[in-house]
Amino acid sequence: xxxxxxxxxxxxxxxxxxxxxxxxxxxxxxxxxxxxxxxxxxxxxxxxxxxxxxxxxxxxxxxxxxxxxxxxxxxxxxxxxxxxxxxxxxxxxxxxxxxxxxxxxxxxxxxxxxxxxxxxxxxxxxxxxxxxxxxxxxxxxxxxxxxxxxxxxxxxxxxxxxxxxxxxxxx
Amino acid sequence: xxxxxxxxxxxxxxxxxxxxxxxxxxxxxxxxxxxxxxxxxxxxxxxxxxxxxxxxxxxxxxxxxxxxxxxxxxxxxxxxxxxxxxxxxxxxxxxxxxxxxxxxxxxxxxxxxxxxxxxxxxxxxxxxxxxxxxxxxxxxxxxxxxxxxxxxxxxxxxxxxxxxxxxxxxx
Numbered sequence: 001x002x003x004x005x006x007x008x009x010x011x012x013x014x015x016x017x018x019x020x021x022x023x024x025x026x027x028x029x030x031x032x033x034x035x036x037x038x039x040x041x042x043x044x045x046x047x048x049x050x051x052x053x054x055x056x057x058x059x060x061x062x063x064x065x066x067x068x069x070x071x072x073x074x075x076x077x078x079x080x081x082x083x084x085x086x087x088x089x090x091x092x093x094x095x096x097x098x099x100x101x102x103x104x105x106x107x108x109x110x111x112x113x114x115x116x117x118x119x120x121x122x123x124x125x126x127x128x129x130x131x132x133x134x135x136x137x138x139x140x141x142x143x144x145x146x147x148x149x150x151x152x153x154x155x156x157x158x159x160x161x162x163x164x165x166x167x168x169x170x171x
Numbered sequence: 172x173x174x175x176x177x178x179x180x181x182x183x184x185x186x187x188x189x190x191x192x193x194x195x196x197x198x199x200x201x202x203x204x205x206x207x208x209x210x211x212x213x214x215x216x217x218x219x220x221x222x223x224x225x226x227x228x229x230x231x232x233x234x235x236x237x238x239x240x241x242x243x244x245x246x247x248x249x250x251x252x253x254x255x256x257x258x259x260x261x262x263x264x265x266x267x268x269x270x271x272x273x274x275x276x277x278x279x280x281x282x283x284x285x286x287x288x289x290x291x292x293x294x295x296x297x298x299x300x301x302x303x304x305x306x307x308x309x310x311x312x313x314x315x316x317x318x319x320x321x322x323x324x325x326x327x328x329x330x331x332x333x334x335x336x337x338x339x340x341x342x
Contacts, residue, residue: 001202001203001254003255003325003327004202004203004204004227004255004257005255005257005325005327005340007221008220008257008329008338008340009338009340011220011221011222012219012220012221012336012337012338014221015218015219015221015336016335016336016337019335019336022213022333022336023333023334023335025212025213025333027211027212027213027263027265028212029212030212031172031175032172032175033175034210039205039228039229039230039243039247040198040228041196041198041199041200041201041224041225041226041227041228041229042193042196042198042224042225043224043229044217044224046215046217046218047186047217047224048183048186049179049182049183050178050182050183050185050186051182053212053213053214053215053218054212054213055212056175056212057210057211057212058210058212058214058231059210059231059232060229060230060231060232061230061231061232061240061242061243062242062243062246062247068242068243069232070295071232071233071239071295071296071297071298072210072232072233072239074274074278074292074295074297075233075265075266075274075297076210076233078274078277078278078281079265079268079269079274079277080265083172084174084175084176086175086176086179092198094198094246094250094251095246097250098250103245103246103249103250106249106250107245107249107319110249111318114318116318117318117319120318120319121245121319124241124242124245125242126242126245126246127242147282147285147287147288147291148278148288148291148292148295154174154176156174156176158176158179162193162194162196163194164187164190164194165183165186165187165190165193166183166187167179167180167183169176169179169180
């Protein structure tokens with residue numbers, strides 16, 4: 001696999017050519033919405049939720065884990081006026097397939113004898129989960145109970161199905 | 172602003188109707204690529220980089236800060252085979268407009284006398300930056316020097332211009 005970055009400028013050309021009007025969009029999200037979802041390559045949240053540029057903050061990480069997004073959530077709410085959080089996890093997620101201990105072992109085995117690597121990876125909670133729907137409910141409960149987030153936040157939890165493209169509300 | 176989540180199922184319908192074929196996409200990103208970029212509402216990385224579902228992991232947080240993405244980067248490289256990281260920051264970014272101290276003050280002032288809130292927000296580094304291009308270079312250097320990431324990673328750094336839709340390589 002050759003590096004992809006050599007293609008970025010060329011692939012960007014058609015977007016630039018049809019950009020007109022989007023230069024006037026303001027920084028705060030028009031819909032006062034934050035979408036939190038997984039980094040998974042199969043997801044295109046703008047496409048499957050019909051969001052346009054300017055509509056919503058989109059936070060993505062492994063699993064769509066809200067606990068890993070606290071810094072961004074606080075910035076979004078306190079500085080940029082968002083008042084709704086929609087948490088999306090998805091079927092066939094990688095987070096259902098491993099444990100933190102197993103991943104730490106992979107990292108350590110690739111750097112045998114490196115005590116610094118071992119110590120650092122042992123500090124990371126990889127936030128995997130065993131039950132998809134339960135993980136969505138837990139994340140929504142976490143947001144609702146988090147004192148650094150605004151109590152007037154509307155919070156919903158969803159599952160995206162990678163086999164159909166469909167979103168289903170869980171909570 | 173009424174809640175947006177009541178619109179998600181309706182807005183998802185046309186995506187579901189034209190989903191055909193994407194149900195067979197595998198979990199690992201076809202292009203072995205991770206894009207790290209900001210949560211900013213004006214960005215649609217799939218559109219402005221011409222990425223399709225299945226191509227790349229997309230990690231988004233406030234600023235596109237790689238240090239805040241380590242958990243996800245390790246999972247992507249060690250479990251899902253990615254070998255290239257492209258870091259995007261963008262013009263007119265909110266991260267250029269505040270300091271961690273000022274944001275902590277906003278959170279504390281909204282919860283007067285709440286010692287627990289004050290203690291928790293004081294622990295958060297909001298990872299703001301003062302110089303856009305320098306921040307991209309720093310993030311690329313951080314990835315390159317991070318012992319938990321694979322040394323064979325191809326790393327590039329970019330700026331996205333919210334006034335033109337154009338991407339420009341910095342490093």
